[in-house]
Amino acid sequence: MTKQIYLDYNASTPIAHEALEAMRPFLTQHYGNPSSPHWAGIPAKDAVERARTQVAALLDCDPTEVVFTSGGSESNNHALKGVFFAHREHGDHIITTAVEHPATLAPGRFLERLGAKVTILPVDRFGRVDPDDVRRAISSRTILISVMHANNEVGTIQPIAEIAAIAHEAGVLCHTDAAQSVGKIPTRVDTLGVDLLSLAGHKLYAPKGIGALYIRKGTCIEPFIHGAGHESGRRAGTENVLLAVALGAACEVAAGWIDAPQIKDLRDRFWDQLQETFGPKVSLNGHPTQRLSNTLNINFTGRTGAEILGRMPQVAASTGSACHAGSVTLSPVLAAMGVPVREGMGAIRFSLGRATTWKELDEVISCLRHLSL
Template sequence: MKRIYFDHSATTPVNREVAESMLEYMTEKYGNPSSVHSFGRETRKAVEEAREKVAALINAAPNEIIFTSGGTEGDNLAIKGVAYGNRKKGNHIITTAIEHHAVLHTCEYLEKQGFTVTYLPVDEHAMISMDDLRNAITDKTILISIMFANNEVGTIQPVKEIGQLAKEKGIYFHTDAVQAVGNCPIDVKELNIDLLTMSGHKFHASKGVGALYVRRGVKVEEIQHGGGHERNMRAGTENVPGIVGLGKAAEIARRDMDEKVVFIKGLRDKIIAGITEKIPHIRLNGHPEMRMPGNVNFSFLYIEGESLLLNLDLKGIAASSGSACTSGSLDPSHVLLSMGLSHEVAHGSLRVSLGRGNTEEEVDFFLAVLPEIVERLRSMSPLYGSAADFKPSNPCSSCHHH
């Protein structure tokens, strides 16, 4: 059986060029970048070259890039670092109800430390309101942390407007761009972003490496203490092979961006159109236009997302329901609930996330087997008989019910 991978928002395969670039820094060039001898100097040079490539991907300066172990560490360093480093100015943070848990749990932790946090609501497309953001700002606000694109439903927030507002008010703006970096164009200068989190394994580098962009002049207190690595911002011997791979992945992403976006969007739109046409009683989750090129998220009424996943897996198709980090949990997604979906509708969600390696044939196969699976699962549902009376719990332009 051919296996099809439609779960690129959870993780991506490491690009072969990336893997090859890493190998020699494990076996031949293994010096510690802090060492003075030639072994150390050659790895230090490789780390700094990677820093330039990562910076170029988001139009930053190399000395504004701090290497981390990935998205969670980057979010923690950005949010706690700004909170601790600026507590004389204020103790108020603004974020949203649909952030990744790396942001939400960090904010909840800071609330126990005497900080106050506003969690902005979102509309039925998972979009924040700029008016809500404006109204939430106080003279104690030191940080706005709003994700670039949602990991579950793919909605892209009005990042440029948020950055502009933050700049006018003299407030730092952090964005968790883990889903977006390498998958859509980002220019931190144009968007007025002060801090940005990225993770290598979301764009074909290895797991366990990422970076935090910190605009020059932003006051961040380190939260990990030790030997002063990464401009005293992140102690610990650098993960040289991972960093070299991240640099290579950034270089490839920058080179292939336009072509990749067009290709993946084409597959995404084909899936959305196919599901809409072939299957009744569904809801497209996320913004119809402002969404990540590779994200498709639907709720299928009267069935459990988990049953759907298991049945797709039996056909060799890997997708997800909710986000990967919490997919072991049986609670419905906090993102879908924040968008106003009922528990029942949220439970029947399916996320398909596409990558460069996917093909038209895979999409065709998926669209051929999905309607049968949905129909079979619904035929076992006691609720499906009353489908004729179906009224979507949250009517909106992206609901399709026949």
């Protein structure tokens, strides 16, 4: 069988060896409840707190500002709904963008049913939001600005620090969905200036089903799950010790992979070769420089991405967003960027990771050549 090639790291990553090893004792020995103050509970509690410290180190925040969640979707839901429910007396207006993940846009639509007003800002052809558009959209009713740090489909990085500064000038909270950026580029919360930040474990070599929400000290936000006082009263439910320790270990490892030049070099060489091979039949989606260094989203003009990937089934990549894989309509992100339909229908997102080799990328180029595109 032809070797399988994985180029879908923005959809999900394998579990880092260190994360796997960190979990092992919690599958067998340490089964206690972290809330129990006895010999069985204490190691579990210590492990959760150590993991919280490891996550906080990557975000450069205080461990008490990290709340474990079930992943990126929950973190975004908590940010939007939690702020709306805590601030609805003073305001009801939320600002976000057209290129957000459904995990932000759908809670926004849900809140509209409860009376929220949601402004969805446009982006330019590279997928960037204009901070002046953010400034103009703010009103006396605005309570939250939610702009993703880096886009999952095209990798474009948003000017979050500038947007957060604009938000704070107006006394508005700022949230960023950093599911795609944590572990790939610096995501220090003070540099970004955000009040809330979402991360998803399975995008940074931790297992699926774990994530975190950074909540800046003093931020007024309603808990997402009501119940007992877990997570300092911000999210009820016995902590998922197993996955929390994995996330902590993954965050520690990720610190060594920020702006990894080896991944960027491979990605750039891959793109150079594709251009050399296919000339004007290929074009790039996303910002040429302000872009995640592992992400290459390209259009094969006049073709459909699904058809191309269908003809090389050993290659795992994505057409548009992985969350809607299989769809042949232009993705909302590409549509918002104004990518012409004839080009964008042929979009394929190749996202590279730690295990990607040049041999694999070369193999993909050969496969594509054989398809006579």
